[in-house]
């Protein structure tokens with residue numbers, strides 16, 4: 531295969547260096563990334579940076595609360611973040627491509643995901659584009675990963691996560707592992723983002739994998 535340095539999504543899996551002009555190249559599908567207003571907006575920012583570096587096409591939706599947290603928790607500007615995406619949608623744009631199942635994507639990551647958005651997804655309460663796009667992923671049986679961030683949880687939160695899991699979504703709270711001996715906060719963030727990208731079929735080298743003792 532010719533090395534064209536391009537990430538291709540094929541049957542839900544992203545592979546590197548697909549031959550230029552091959553059938554696979556025609557099947558490149560975007561990944562939907564949503565940032566919501568939970569603490570840890572940096573997880574969404576980091577996911578976007580990595581996907582941008584890997585040349586995975588990202589369709590981005592940012593909630594108002596996520597934009598606020600970007601200001602509170604980081605030094606990033608909204609315009610900086612948006613510049614990394616292939617396409618950016620307004621959260622109120624219910625006529626956007628990703629609001630329809632006929633628009634093909636390789637799935638969606640919500641990072642971080644608030645309890646509010648989790649609740650809306652669990653109940654198919656599709657009153658904004660993030661929740662509608664997530665609901666489309668579930669109905670089309672596409673991969674949906676929610677990096678739910680809250681602590682502690684009450685029984686209602688756990689019920690919502692159970693419901694989304696039953697619908698086919700994957701709950702992946704950003705809970706760090708330490709077997710890769712993280713030295714920095716960035717190492718901890720990359721490990722969680724790496725786990726999410728694993729589930730979305732994106733090849734990466736964000737952390738050192740456990741390979742036995």
Ligand SMILES: Cc1cc2nc3c(=O)[nH]c(=O)nc-3n(C[C@H](O)[C@H](O)[C@H](O)COP(=O)(O)O)c2cc1C
Pocket residue numbers: 565566567568569593594595596598599602643644645646647679680681
């Ligand atoms: C600094 C800050 C941190 C927050 N952290 C969380 C959190 O970790 N989890 C959560 O569910 N909500 C959190 N919230 C509350 C949400 O932002 C709020 O419920 C908002 O309405 C969520 O809207 P969205 O899901 O459309 O982004 C936080 C709010 C602020 C201002």
